[in-house]
Amino acid sequence: MLSMAHPNVYNSCQMIGFDEIRKLSQVTPSKIVLLVMDGVGGLPHPKTGKTELEAARCPNLDQLANESICGMQYTVSPGITPGSAPGHMSLFGYDPLTYPLGRGIVEALGLDIEVGPGDVVARGNFCTVDDTGHIADRRAGRLASEKSRELCELLNSKVKVDGCATEFFAGKEHRFVVRFRGDGLSDEVSDTDPQHEGMLPPGAQALTPAAQKTTTIVNTLIEQSRDLLKDKHPANMFLLRGFSQHPDYPSLQHIYQLSPACIATYPMYRGVSRVVGMDILPAGETLETQLETLKKNYDRYDYFFVHFKKTDARGEDGDFEAKVKAVEEFDAALPGFLELNPDVVIVTGDHSTPAGLAGHSWHTIPVMLRAQYCRKDEVTRFSEPACLRGGLGQFHATELMPLAMANALKLNKFGA
Amino acid sequence: MLSMAHPNVYNSCQMIGFDEIRKLSQVTPSKIVLLVMDGVGGLPHPKTGKTELEAARCPNLDQLANESICGMQYTVSPGITPGSAPGHMSLFGYDPLTYPLGRGIVEALGLDIEVGPGDVVARGNFCTVDDTGHIADRRAGRLASEKSRELCELLNSKVKVDGCATEFFAGKEHRFVVRFRGDGLSDEVSDTDPQHEGMLPPGAQALTPAAQKTTTIVNTLIEQSRDLLKDKHPANMFLLRGFSQHPDYPSLQHIYQLSPACIATYPMYRGVSRVVGMDILPAGETLETQLETLKKNYDRYDYFFVHFKKTDARGEDGDFEAKVKAVEEFDAALPGFLELNPDVVIVTGDHSTPAGLAGHSWHTIPVMLRAQYCRKDEVTRFSEPACLRGGLGQFHATELMPLAMANALKLNKFGA
Numbered sequence: 001m002l003s004m005a006h007p008n009v010y011n012s013c014q015m016i017g018f019d020e021i022r023k024l025s026q027v028t029p030s031k032i033v034l035l036v037m038d039g040v041g042g043l044p045h046p047k048t049g050k051t052e053l054e055a056a057r058c059p060n061l062d063q064l065a066n067e068s069i070c071g072m073q074y075t076v077s078p079g080i081t082p083g084s085a086p087g088h089m090s091l092f093g094y095d096p097l098t099y100p101l102g103r104g105i106v107e108a109l110g111l112d113i114e115v116g117p118g119d120v121v122a123r124g125n126f127c128t129v130d131d132t133g134h135i136a137d138r139r140a141g142r143l144a145s146e147k148s149r150e151l152c153e154l155l156n157s158k159v160k161v162d163g164c165a166t167e168f169f170a171g172k173e174h175r176f177v178v179r180f181r182g183d184g185l186s187d188e189v190s191d192t193d194p195q196h197e198g199m200l201p202p203g204a205q206a207l208t209p210a211a212q213k214t215t216t217i218v219n220t221l222i223e224q225s226r227d228l229l230k231d232k233h234p235a236n237m238f239l240l241r242g243f244s245q246h247p248d249y250p251s252l253q254h255i256y257q258l259s260p261a262c263i264a265t266y267p268m269y270r271g272v273s274r275v276v277g278m279d280i281l282p283a284g285e286t287l288e289t290q291l292e293t294l295k296k297n298y299d300r301y302d303y304f305f306v307h308f309k310k311t312d313a314r315g316e317d318g319d320f321e322a323k324v325k326a327v328e329e330f331d332a333a334l335p336g337f338l339e340l341n342p343d344v345v346i347v348t349g350d351h352s353t354p355a356g357l358a359g360h361s362w363h364t365i366p367v368m369l370r371a372q373y374c375r376k377d378e379v380t381r382f383s384e385p386a387c388l389r390g391g392l393g394q395f396h397a398t399e400l401m402p403l404a405m406a407n408a409l410k411l412n413k414f415g416a
Numbered sequence: 417m418l419s420m421a422h423p424n425v426y427n428s429c430q431m432i433g434f435d436e437i438r439k440l441s442q443v444t445p446s447k448i449v450l451l452v453m454d455g456v457g458g459l460p461h462p463k464t465g466k467t468e469l470e471a472a473r474c475p476n477l478d479q480l481a482n483e484s485i486c487g488m489q490y491t492v493s494p495g496i497t498p499g500s501a502p503g504h505m506s507l508f509g510y511d512p513l514t515y516p517l518g519r520g521i522v523e524a525l526g527l528d529i530e531v532g533p534g535d536v537v538a539r540g541n542f543c544t545v546d547d548t549g550h551i552a553d554r555r556a557g558r559l560a561s562e563k564s565r566e567l568c569e570l571l572n573s574k575v576k577v578d579g580c581a582t583e584f585f586a587g588k589e590h591r592f593v594v595r596f597r598g599d600g601l602s603d604e605v606s607d608t609d610p611q612h613e614g615m616l617p618p619g620a621q622a623l624t625p626a627a628q629k630t631t632t633i634v635n636t637l638i639e640q641s642r643d644l645l646k647d648k649h650p651a652n653m654f655l656l657r658g659f660s661q662h663p664d665y666p667s668l669q670h671i672y673q674l675s676p677a678c679i680a681t682y683p684m685y686r687g688v689s690r691v692v693g694m695d696i697l698p699a700g701e702t703l704e705t706q707l708e709t710l711k712k713n714y715d716r717y718d719y720f721f722v723h724f725k726k727t728d729a730r731g732e733d734g735d736f737e738a739k740v741k742a743v744e745e746f747d748a749a750l751p752g753f754l755e756l757n758p759d760v761v762i763v764t765g766d767h768s769t770p771a772g773l774a775g776h777s778w779h780t781i782p783v784m785l786r787a788q789y790c791r792k793d794e795v796t797r798f799s800e801p802a803c804l805r806g807g808l809g810q811f812h813a814t815e816l817m818p819l820a821m822a823n824a825l826k827l828n829k830f831g832a
Contacts, residue, residue, distance in 0.1 A: 016493035016513060024496070373772065375459055375779050378801065391780075391801075393810040395494065402495030406778040413776055414492050415499035415512060416522040 039312030039353025071392025087350030102244025109271020251277025455769025487808025518660025525687020667693025
């Protein structure tokens, strides 16, 4: 028996495209359940040498690994640390480098803001400018969320721009989103956030002639707001960036002929799911309510995305023990999901969030897929070192959807 | 909803192209022998947990694995189940997504039909239409092959289309091929097979202006045939699809400076070999006659493709034990091939055909390559789990040809 992980050649041929896979896809009664433990990948604790997954007592995850084909995946590109949006786009089969999501739209989705076709959204920061208008603090001293809400209400009651309905939506601390709604808008508008302090905020500029109207609207909104905010130090100005529209990407229905549904407790993940065409089901606040929803809707869909946030949140906190507990919490809930006996069940993450780094990281992510014909391997633990020896090798996460489809027997043969 | 192709190139690195590799290739006396056990990959038997390869007693394959560098490969894209034509194109170094073969040409190659430059071929189905011309059965009750032959003879004797020689070739059951031979033909013609019953067969349509002449010829042929078949219920009509010409792809001679030869007992594999420029040698019916041919021609070529069908055929039958026996039959014949001591010998398959699925599948395929400088690994068994730990890792099969060339010392250094 060999002790090393098999080497992995990152593949160099093109992956099958959406047009081709659409021709191969067929509707069948089989069910695919994707369970995402956000940020599940970790790093060894300096004292024990064990990662969060290795330190956790998770008999159900291990049993599932024993019945699965396992591997390690990356969601963007080797060495690249993914944000939550690209991480999930990749899990849903969309290369995040080909199917990017603008900062404005991601922020809007994260606040559950309705973004219609033609709307433009931008991410905003309340900031502090000095008497000469130069930026003194890009975050206005990390303004309290409550204060941010008041300012958004003030702006919504007073700002009126001809030819466009504008609305401010407060986010966390100094953050907000502004939505522009009207005819003929474009997102080809430059940022007004120079990303550095000590500078004058530049006016918005049209990046294409078609964006001239929108640019005028944006600059009018900024002028009116500047007057309204001038006595509101430290939040006496704001900066806008990431102008974007709802991307019109092909849906999972279109590409794979699936009926997909999202069961996520956080708005951000519901937002990304909406982009790829999933129905958004009420998720409640816990894995228990998520499971209830899954059971209630099991006959209505054939693809379910279930999102678990705590593994990422505790990793971001830098709290190794709490992340271990989050894994164990997921493990305890797992049998409920498996009881439904989905034809294909997948457990993975959208990126790693090692407690030791207290943030997202570039490290590959363990993944397991169980199905009747999955060709299970010899892996018996759901952990980074164990999955490294799995039958899936190391691969780009966009390959996961075709593998899920194949294992659900939803793909016809390519070529004669 | 979008229907456009977002061309997906998912990997960060491109594989070396044909133009570049042509510049590196050199003619040497060394020999490459590619032994393809069709559909060799399998799945564990539910009772024993062993795949067909693991269940087989194959000391010669295992000994070769012990002397080889091993790995697992896929021929199209992860999760995609390849047909025989794309599977083999990939083994010969041609990405099947870039070098597709139309259904008409594959069917024609499979029937050993001569397809010249400029000829157009289409796959046909005899079908049943009702009194109103609507399709009642797309396969005419899976017409007997004998009956199909009679109808093709009738059509050949009566159908005469101005400006084009047409010929019908009977295939298995309701299937046939029609070949159009004349000047200025194009394959940009739409199918007349709607792929659904209850519909009127649509007339052929020109997909480009250049295909107008061919389209008129096709529709004339259909009109004449309709009259000739009208009393031949259940085969009182036919449907055509996959209009295609012989693809003018660069040959193995051109790309690699090889003199390649095919020793295959089935026409389909000879056909694909012809597309990439191989000489077709008489193969007889068995591995013994194939070996004789190899020996007789060993000095005349430097690349040999030897095809063994039974592993796939018994897998398609769903007969696990018979597939195990087919592996053992190949194993028994292997020493004869190794006696020639080729500089590079490769054993692999074009896809998996697990008996448990009774058909082609998406599962990766074991592969081994023996050569003096192959950097052999610790694998000592030719099986799926063993090869998973091999030195080649998991890779796209189009990488096999450059590896074979390198191991034959037929590739010069890239760059200074």
